[in-house]
Amino acid sequence: MLHIRLEKIRFLVMEMRLVLRLAQAAPTDEVARIIARHIFVRLEDFIQHARQLKKFLNTSGYNTNHYHKIKEEYVKVFEDYSKKIRNHLSAHIQDLDLRESLVFWYFIDEEKLSIFVELAAKIYFSLENLGIVGFPILKDFPEINEPVFEETLLDWEGSGEKSNGFEVARDPFSRARPDTLSIGNYDLPLINRAQQIYFLYRWIIIQKEVYEKFKGFANVARIIKSRIITDVVSSIDCLVTRDIDPSRPQYLEGFDKLFKKCFPENPLEEFKKDFLIENIVAPYRDVRNKFGAHFEKSVSYSLIDLKKLIDESDLNLALKEYEKLIFIFDNLCKYHRLLYIYCPSMSFYIDDPTIIDLISKTNENYTFPFHKRR
Numbered sequence: 001m002l003h004i005r006l007e008k009i010r011f012l013v014m015e016m017r018l019v020l021r022l023a024q025a026a027p028t029d030e031v032a033r034i035i036a037r038h039i040f041v042r043l044e045d046f047i048q049h050a051r052q053l054k055k056f057l058n059t060s061g062y063n064t065n066h067y068h069k070i071k072e073e074y075v076k077v078f079e080d081y082s083k084k085i086r087n088h089l090s091a092h093i094q095d096l097d098l099r100e101s102l103v104f105w106y107f108i109d110e111e112k113l114s115i116f117v118e119l120a121a122k123i124y125f126s127l128e129n130l131g132i133v134g135f136p137i138l139k140d141f142p143e144i145n146e147p148v149f150e151e152t153l154l155d156w157e158g159s160g161e162k163s164n165g166f167e168v169a170r171d172p173f174s175r176a177r178p179d180t181l182s183i184g185n186y187d188l189p190l191i192n193r194a195q196q197i198y199f200l201y202r203w204i205i206i207q208k209e210v211y212e213k214f215k216g217f218a219n220v221a222r223i224i225k226s227r228i229i230t231d232v233v234s235s236i237d238c239l240v241t242r243d244i245d246p247s248r249p250q251y252l253e254g255f256d257k258l259f260k261k262c263f264p265e266n267p268l269e270e271f272k273k274d275f276l277i278e279n280i281v282a283p284y285r286d287v288r289n290k291f292g293a294h295f296e297k298s299v300s301y302s303l304i305d306l307k308k309l310i311d312e313s314d315l316n317l318a319l320k321e322y323e324k325l326i327f328i329f330d331n332l333c334k335y336h337r338l339l340y341i342y343c344p345s346m347s348f349y350i351d352d353p354t355i356i357d358l359i360s361k362t363n364e365n366y367t368f369p370f371h372k373r374r
Helices: 002-025 029-059 065-079 081-090 098-107 110-130 147-157 172-176 189-214 218-239 255-262 267-274 277-292 303-312 315-334 353-362
Strands: 166-169 180-182
Touching: 002 029, 002 110, 002 147, 002 218, 002 303, 029 065, 029 081, 029 110, 029 172, 029 189, 029 218, 065 081, 065 110, 081 098, 098 172, 147 189, 172 180, 172 189, 189 218, 189 255, 189 315, 218 255, 218 277, 218 303, 218 315, 255 267, 267 315, 277 303, 277 315
Parallel strands: 166 180
Antiparallel strands: none
């Protein structure tokens, strides 16, 4: 049991290191932050597993005083913004106002994440001094030292293109992007939910492209696949209200209920009768709960079991089911002026030089780079 726990904790540190390397090579700051969200999920997982390990080590007679001290110092660092990013933008999608959205988004940067990842490695290294027989030494995934992987990263890093126009964007994070005109009303609950579904769609499309680029590298593929599945489940929960107790922290009033309050005719209700959403999403929710938004703590699941779970999950099927729901959402938005700008199928760009010049002089987007070299 001890080695199952150690293998899992080591895996979490290795995964955070690999995600950081991916984010550092991302072609844009937006892509870097979308990928780097995974570190905030794994930070929480690392803390939970590390605390569980301490209890086991104590009962086995090991002196964990130093380990406990640096572990709890790490928790203090994590508790403030980092846990909120994990709960609101990574493992879950929860309501934020515009200011909070941007503050949390800007908090995702290379400098802070490097500190978190280094501290996690330091905590794991401290376990070496306990004299555990067969202790699994921390190392990087094979991709890190693989020339083909580095070449792929370099090619990806250079793929970002400077826009010749302005994107008219509808998500709160658009205010952090260059060459973007941000629009939208962020105060109405229905608009808020439509906006969340829209930006999750945007993130999923971006992550699909990353997955296609790196699917030949097993450990990268698992990371991106788990992020896509987690975001798909979050998007469905934003669209259709889960049948759970409203007092539970996971409860979110979905677009379906909010839409019904505003418009008497609601095609979503008819669709829900024929499309058993919770049954369809159940296998992906299981992947999300054990690998994507959490990392299963029970020793009845070994690291091999968890890798098998994510590897055998059918990403293409998950995306097909997701696209059916997005199609319904898209059509609902098209026929209501209040929601039209949130149609996932619609793209809005301005390429008129005169208008671009005017926007450039008046636009108030504030771009904080993911890392200093940008």
